[in-house]
Amino acid sequence: MSETDLSPLPVTPTPLFGTAVVAGVGLIGGSVAGGLRQRFLARRVIGLDASVDVLREAEALGLVDEVRPTAGEWLRDADLVVLAAPMRALLPLANELAPFLNPAALVTDVGSVKGGIAAEMERLMVRNFVAGHPMAGSERGGVTHANAALLENAVWVLTPTDQTPLTALSRARTLVEGLGAAPVVMPPDAHDALVATVSHLPYLASLALTHMVARDERLSLLAAGGFRDLTRVASGDPRMSRDMVVENKAALREALRRFRYQLDRLEADLEEPEELLAAAHEGKRTRDSLPVVRRSLLPQKYDLVVAVPDRPNQIGIVTQTLGAAGVNIKDIEVLAIREEGGALRLGLESADAVTQATGILRGAGFEVRGRG
Amino acid sequence: MSETDLSPLPVTPTPLFGTAVVAGVGLIGGSVAGGLRQRFLARRVIGLDASVDVLREAEALGLVDEVRPTAGEWLRDADLVVLAAPMRALLPLANELAPFLNPAALVTDVGSVKGGIAAEMERLMVRNFVAGHPMAGSERGGVTHANAALLENAVWVLTPTDQTPLTALSRARTLVEGLGAAPVVMPPDAHDALVATVSHLPYLASLALTHMVARDERLSLLAAGGFRDLTRVASGDPRMSRDMVVENKAALREALRRFRYQLDRLEADLEEPEELLAAAHEGKRTRDSLPVVRRSLLPQKYDLVVAVPDRPNQIGIVTQTLGAAGVNIKDIEVLAIREEGGALRLGLESADAVTQATGILRGAGFEVRGRG
Structure with missing residues (x-):
């Protein structure tokens, strides 16, 4: 180079x-x-x-x-x-x-x-x-x-x-x-009503379900896949969960009221199989259209972040500098770019490679940050 | 050999x-x-x-x-x-x-x-x-x-x-x-009461939750991790799910009654934070002690099953026979053994390896079955 x-x-x-x-x-x-x-x-x-x-x-x-x-x-x-x-x-x-x-x-x-x-x-x-x-x-x-x-x-x-x-x-x-x-x-109250529905009510429902199988060996023996899914949130930190629902109890009471209404309606539909089928279809449609939050599930163990100015070929300069020194880049991601420039995240093979790459890039005038 | x-x-x-x-x-x-x-x-x-x-x-x-x-x-x-x-x-x-x-x-x-x-x-x-x-x-x-x-x-x-x-x-x-x-x-009625609790009630609760966010974009936007877990079973086949709950409606009604009782108790505990904390701890204990069903999650794509008589060194003979022919065994499992003998499941690297191994083992007098 x-x-x-x-x-x-x-x-x-x-x-x-x-x-x-x-x-x-x-x-x-x-x-x-x-x-x-x-x-x-x-x-x-x-x-x-x-x-x-x-x-x-x-x-x-x-x-x-x-x-x-x-x-x-x-x-x-x-x-x-x-x-x-x-x-x-x-x-x-x-x-x-x-x-x-x-x-x-x-x-x-x-x-x-x-x-x-x-x-x-x-x-x-x-x-x-x-x-x-x-x-x-x-x-x-x-x-x-x-x-x-x-x-x-x-x-x-x-x-x-x-x-x-x-x-x-x-x-x-x-x-x-x-x-x-x-x-x-x-607005704050809109937020509290929403999280009561999507987070605090599900926690309480999950807790109620776990209490139904508590101390019953036969029940917990049969509690396979679906039941485990529905009670996963009951496995969170008890004190934090408790504080969260108590803090929001007014909105949570309203969500519980609406939840009971939905349960009553579905129970009534047990006598109206066509209605219940329609409800099952609508539930599936809604569930299948929930957004999936995509994020890096596995944190990069050996990564570093390098600041780059907003000029042509910065990615090329970084990768060529490391390539010339024999550092193997396994993963590369452009982080949020602002007017003055942005940052690249590089995934490398080992802690040694991170140390080596950090030295090389700093020697070339780049600012580098890593994990650990 | x-x-x-x-x-x-x-x-x-x-x-x-x-x-x-x-x-x-x-x-x-x-x-x-x-x-x-x-x-x-x-x-x-x-x-x-x-x-x-x-x-x-x-x-x-x-x-x-x-x-x-x-x-x-x-x-x-x-x-x-x-x-x-x-x-x-x-x-x-x-x-x-x-x-x-x-x-x-x-x-x-x-x-x-x-x-x-x-x-x-x-x-x-x-x-x-x-x-x-x-x-x-x-x-x-x-x-x-x-x-x-x-x-x-x-x-x-x-x-x-x-x-x-x-x-x-x-x-x-x-x-x-x-x-x-x-x-x-x-007994049949004990079974029906149990599945009403661990399977049919959770389905209905899940359905009720999905209906609470239906047609509300803001709600489904916020419906992250926990909510997705609780509503996963609502994503199953609508007709099969409907038939299942309708068939078991008597036991399901009783489970719903007990579920409402638990919800009422938890709602009352919103005014008794120490009680609610105890309930949260008990829920976590119960959830964390549910048995996990262990099974091969990823079906072996390239596997075959070979019948072996109950005699010494059958595993050795099978593996040596394949090893001598250059077939790489990636996984091996002993399936249920009965008096007259049992079976080994072998995981191989490719479809070709399965074909080759099948020929070799059959040539050596073994009975072999595979997937596909």
Whole structure:
């Protein structure tokens, strides 16, 4: 490769945020932090968590640049603060952080119920707050399973109120899109009614079914495929699930009312086989048309992300530079491109290859980030 | 390999049945037929189905030895008859076959509701009838997806009545075990109450949930992971599902009553967060302790089954014979062993390898069966 191929030297794109703070580094918080780093959305990502073990793990996984165990004056530097504590800890956390927040900072949360939080933030005089809810999760929680890929293509609801500054909403949208998720904007109570139907009611129905087979060996013996599917969500974290449904109990009661109505109707149709057949057909049509969220299911173990300026042939330069050094690229993906440039994710064969490629690319003037 | 390794020549084990007839060659019937052949449980397996296309497919897949489009005198040869038509066609089929059945033949069915069928068979004077229900299935039905592996380790309920001859029950157990499934014996009404709880109620609940999001784009947009799990069974064949629940409506009503009670209790617990947490913990415990049915999820594409007599070193002889010829065995499994011997299933690399291995083993005196 000739010298001219590499000039002018690549320029790292300007990130959306300077200092981003993720408060509460669990499954979602850790995934957001990892996404902010990997996708060059923030110059510096700070993880805030009361647990030193969690912070150590987040650092080891390469999800954050720095860690802090307590709130303090250092928070004034942050122009993005993501509240990612569990539901029950969210308001105490907001109260703890509020005195230190920069008024210009964009503040958002990831709680699964949205009624109430905006009013609380207003009371705390946090002006640029936009409540949010990434519809992503996993039965296996905790920072250990955090992964930026969890958020890719996920629906991420934003619930502004009349008080939300439009610029804040706009920045929140850009953040969500930058993380690879799909922003959907709606009022808080509309969100709560929707998740009561698609998430909290299914959890309660699943729990009711498991209780019907509890302590009955013959029943659990017969509980094959379909029953396992229907009760999978009952296997989630009991405390988080409990908090979620209690927080949203008004909307959940309404969803239960509508669910009972549907059950009654189907029970009546047991005497009207043609009606029941029509209902079965409609159910299948609806189920088969539900969108499938596509995301990388298997996190790349040996990958790195390299920032590229928006100039011709950057992909060629990166791949040729590595190819000339004998590094085998197994997978390549173009991450979100912004005006100033974008980033490439490269999947390599081994940890050694990641180390080698990082050195080579940095030597050629590229900025590189990896996992772990 | 020396000549002595192969002598005395292998003897094919005596099958449990001479002529087996599977009437209705769909997903379950085809899988039973395939199992009867592959596992050497019957000397000859005849598929009976009104559809010529289905019969052609069953032959092409190697599930049956012979096919017949209509009942007739030829049925007198059968010492095993498996009624595997869908629920709604089961009684007409029994009536069609009854005049031709050999009184000594073991007759069984695979319907998902058991109340009533035994009385009907008694009326038809079919003496050696044992009602059965293999708890196996797939969202993808039809002979195309039939596979003996579907029945492996599946719970297979047998529901004898006071009139069932003990010898018939004993033969039915041996059949079920021979197919690799786990027989569980209980009265018909106990079975129907159990499947109402673990199968028919979950279907109705799933259907009710899908109806709640029907024609609401915002709802189906948010319907991620958990909701998809809970509504998967609503994606099954509408007519078969409808027939199943209508047939079992009495038991299903009782299950619905108990389900509503559990939902009411959980709704009340929304005001008692500690109670709800305990309920969430109990639900998780129950769900996590449900048995997982282990079976070969990916059917071996290139496999063959070879009968081996119960003598020392048969596995060694088979593998050495193939190894000497350069055939690479990727997988090997010992199928059910009976007194006279058993069978080995070999997974090979390609269709060519199956053809080659079949020739070699037959040349060495072994009986070989394959898929397709």
